[in-house]
Amino acid sequence: MNETRKVIAIEVLRYRPELDDKPFFQTYQVPFAEEMSVLQGLLYIKDELDGTLSFRWSCRMAICGSCGAMIDGVPKLGCHTFLRDYYPNKVRVEPLAHFPIERDLVVGADDFIGKLERIKPYIVPKEPRTLAEGEYLQTPAQLERILQFSSCINCMLCYAACPQYGLDPAFIGPGVLALLHRYNADSRDAARAERMELVNAEEGVWSCTAVGYCSEVCPKGVDPANAVNQNKTTSAVDYFVNLVRPKGAGR
Amino acid sequence: MSARRPYMRPMDGWWRRNPFFIRYMIREATAVLVVAYVTVLLFGVIRLAQGESAYDAWLASLRSPWSLAFHIVLLANFVYHTWSWFQIMPKTMPMIVIRGKRLQPAVITAAGLLAAAVASVGLLLLTLGIGS
Numbered sequence: 085m086n087e088t089r090k091v092i093a094i095e096v097l098r099y100r101p102e103l104d105d106k107p108f109f110q111t112y113q114v115p116f117a118e119e120m121s122v123l124q125g126l127l128y129i130k131d132e133l134d135g136t137l138s139f140r141w142s143c144r145m146a147i148c149g150s151c152g153a154m155i156d157g158v159p160k161l162g163c164h165t166f167l168r169d170y171y172p173n174k175v176r177v178e179p180l181a182h183f184p185i186e187r188d189l190v191v192g193a194d195d196f197i198g199k200l201e202r203i204k205p206y207i208v209p210k211e212p213r214t215l216a217e218g219e220y221l222q223t224p225a226q227l228e229r230i231l232q233f234s235s236c237i238n239c240m241l242c243y244a245a246c247p248q249y250g251l252d253p254a255f256i257g258p259g260v261l262a263l264l265h266r267y268n269a270d271s272r273d274a275a276r277a278e279r280m281e282l283v284n285a286e287e288g289v290w291s292c293t294a295v296g297y298c299s300e301v302c303p304k305g306v307d308p309a310n311a312v313n314q315n316k317t318t319s320a321v322d323y324f325v326n327l328v329r330p331k332g333a334g335r
Numbered sequence: 336m337s338a339r340r341p342y343m344r345p346m347d348g349w350w351r352r353n354p355f356f357i358r359y360m361i362r363e364a365t366a367v368l369v370v371a372y373v374t375v376l377l378f379g380v381i382r383l384a385q386g387e388s389a390y391d392a393w394l395a396s397l398r399s400p401w402s403l404a405f406h407i408v409l410l411a412n413f414v415y416h417t418w419s420w421f422q423i424m425p426k427t428m429p430m431i432v433i434r435g436k437r438l439q440p441a442v443i444t445a446a447g448l449l450a451a452a453v454a455s456v457g458l459l460l461l462t463l464g465i466g467s
Contacts, residue, residue: 101338101342106342107342184341185342185344186341192341225432247349247350250346250349251346251349293363295355295356296359307426309426310425310426313427314428
């Protein structure tokens, strides 16, 4: 290859739990081409410069949600961000904010996964149905109500964008609440009453202060801030309905 | 034994890390001056209840240079407060579908700002009409 390649400095936050007391920055000089993503830059480091660097990745095309990181302080997918946009400056890559660092760019996702399980992220049918009865039908308008929120890829960028989650990790958080809304708003679902208990809780929608940065960083246009904040109204209505409704009714 | 030793980064100074958070903090802080202005108006109502001379004294105090300067600060504060309020409004509303198409957030924001502008100008004209 005759073409002279540009070289960009990639500054990575390293943390090796068996060696380091706290994280530190390490800079790598990475030759790059126009079409190389930040993830490809990290792969170059891993393959050619330093095999000890740890990070998560899989699909390279913004659908698996594994390679999220703070890129120059902004939560982004490594595969969806290009080195050329930072050159000739250096680019700084850190693990997603607000999550515990396990090693280098790898964060602990246990809290997120636990919350995801709690909201029952699946359709709970209204009544059991046999195969012979056919599929559950939905109109385009009913689909429109959930389509955007079902685009979530669980990449956790919105959690790294949410200071309320950083300050109080008990907060269920933007992504999981958006998925909760996706199932509650689904015409085929019947588990709304159970999920509303999570919405109404202190760590539910009311922990949100409408910073709105979650929607800004979402790579899939889910708009979690919209899902969370419209459920503040739903939660308030639910509260007053529960006041006037006899105990145990509507379940 | 687990080799895991997760490291939690501190949150100190989080709002200074990103311009988005700084704008958010300013938006939240404008609410303090909104309360301040409500207090000014509430004080006027109390003075009105105390009689004409008390109310006239309150009106005169509003014309002092300090009060005028304060009101200019309040006006700037209210403009930013209104703007940021309608910026976030689309996020707080359920989906609005008109003739099969989803109403865009920018339209909701623009409608809110227009309504605020019309109400402000209307109120100003009404006040000038009463005053003259």
